[in-house]
Amino acid sequence: MDTRDGFDERLRKARERQGLDRGTSRQGALPGAAAIGFRAGVEVVSALIVGVGIGWLLDRWLGTFPWLFLVFFLIGGAAGVLNVYRLFNPRTRPGAPPDAGAEAGSKDGSRTGGGRGQDD
Amino acid sequence: MAAEGKTIDALSQFELAPALGPIGASVNFTQSNLFMLIAAGLILALMHYGMRPAAVVPGRLQALAETFHEFARNLVVEQVGPEGRRFFPFVFTLFMFILFGNMLGLLPFAFTFTSHIAVTFTLAMIVFVLITVVAVSLHGKKFLGYFFPEGAPIWLAPIIIPVEIVSYLSRPVSLSIRLFANMVAGHVMLKVFATFVVLLGGLGAVGPFIAVLPLAVNVALVGFEVLVAFLQAYVFAILTCIYLHDAVHLH
Numbered sequence A: 001m002d003t004r005d006g007f008d009e010r011l012r013k014a015r016e017r018q019g020l021d022r023g024t025s026r027q028g029a030l031p032g033a034a035a036i037g038f039r040a041g042v043e044v045v046s047a048l049i050v051g052v053g054i055g056w057l058l059d060r061w062l063g064t065f066p067w068l069f070l071v072f073f074l075i076g077g078a079a080g081v082l083n084v085y086r087l088f089n090p091r092t093r094p095g096a097p098p099d100a101g102a103e104a105g106s107k108d109g110s111r112t113g114g115g116r117g118q119d120d
Numbered sequence B: 001m002a003a004e005g006k007t008i009d010a011l012s013q014f015e016l017a018p019a020l021g022p023i024g025a026s027v028n029f030t031q032s033n034l035f036m037l038i039a040a041g042l043i044l045a046l047m048h049y050g051m052r053p054a055a056v057v058p059g060r061l062q063a064l065a066e067t068f069h070e071f072a073r074n075l076v077v078e079q080v081g082p083e084g085r086r087f088f089p090f091v092f093t094l095f096m097f098i099l100f101g102n103m104l105g106l107l108p109f110a111f112t113f114t115s116h117i118a119v120t121f122t123l124a125m126i127v128f129v130l131i132t133v134v135a136v137s138l139h140g141k142k143f144l145g146y147f148f149p150e151g152a153p154i155w156l157a158p159i160i161i162p163v164e165i166v167s168y169l170s171r172p173v174s175l176s177i178r179l180f181a182n183m184v185a186g187h188v189m190l191k192v193f194a195t196f197v198v199l200l201g202g203l204g205a206v207g208p209f210i211a212v213l214p215l216a217v218n219v220a221l222v223g224f225e226v227l228v229a230f231l232q233a234y235v236f237a238i239l240t241c242i243y244l245h246d247a248v249h250l251h
Helices: A007-018 A020-062 A065-088 A098-103 A114-118 B021-026 B031-051 B060-080 B082-104 B117-147 B154-201 B207-249
Strands: none
Touching: A020 A065, A020 B154, A065 B154, B031 B060, B031 B082, B060 B082, B060 B207, B082 B117, B082 B207, B117 B154, B117 B207, B154 B207
16 A cells, blocks of 8 residues: 555645645535525525515405505514524524533534434 | 427426326326325335345345435434434435435436425425424423513514514425425426527537537536435425424424
8 A cells, every 4th residue: 555655645736736626615615605595595585475475364354455464574574584593593592401402503404412322 | 398399498397297097187196196106106115125135234225225214313313302203204204205206306207296386385384284283282382482582571572473473484485495496496407408409409510519518517417406306305304303303392
């Protein structure tokens, strides 16, 4: 295995010379950013759909057309912002069970610990 | 179908048509239902024939079945906690059904049933009803406290409570839109570039050479769509687990 001595170092230098590392890191960052942007957009849009839907239905029921629609449009927008906020800061609560507090990490899956020790 | 009349017809692939001849037509059995049955059958076949040898050193099919099983179990246990293991069958079924639906849709002549909002919203509503029932049955009246965080000033309640309720109700909507939009966007892109190949290919002598470009894009897109198909099934399952965690621990 002496041919591998210094191989990683030479590969790193060669990649640096060719500017490959920067390219790969940019490519690696792009889908992540796009995915996060897409998720945030979906959260806002779906909260707006629910808010507008509730407002429109209440208006049709009570016959107060634009007003509840407008109110729930704003509420839907606020809920959308809240959803996006929760996307990055999952909520924790003082009264939560102790194991849940340790588990509450990032919302998109980097939550570790907790029940892991329970595997057979 | 792609290049009829020299136009790009990217959406007709999502149209429902009766399957199984006159019998299917009379009961509105569409190709979407057919592919749901195929997906369910394939999952059952994989689990049955994969696990039948039950060898200590697994063969190929058994390794595949065990990988899926372990993947979903780790997902549930890590996200919900050890007490969430009773939800494993639910999450596993959901994950496999969506994964097979997405993957089957990538095969030629196949129909992607997860590209219909009716299907994804139904799946999301099943999740939504389950998390609500679990939260209410485990916590009873304390579930209502979910909509008003402790320690918030009481005069903010008229603002916070509707916002929290709308935020909670938007969960199934965002869950279903995410899956549906990803599937539709991917298949529309595939169809558009495939149409480019056909249209450019008929462009005289240079046509076939230019048509190689959209063909190359399509090859890359198919690979990307395989990734998206898996990723969206994973995202659906992990969000289900996160919601279940919220329902079980209520915070």
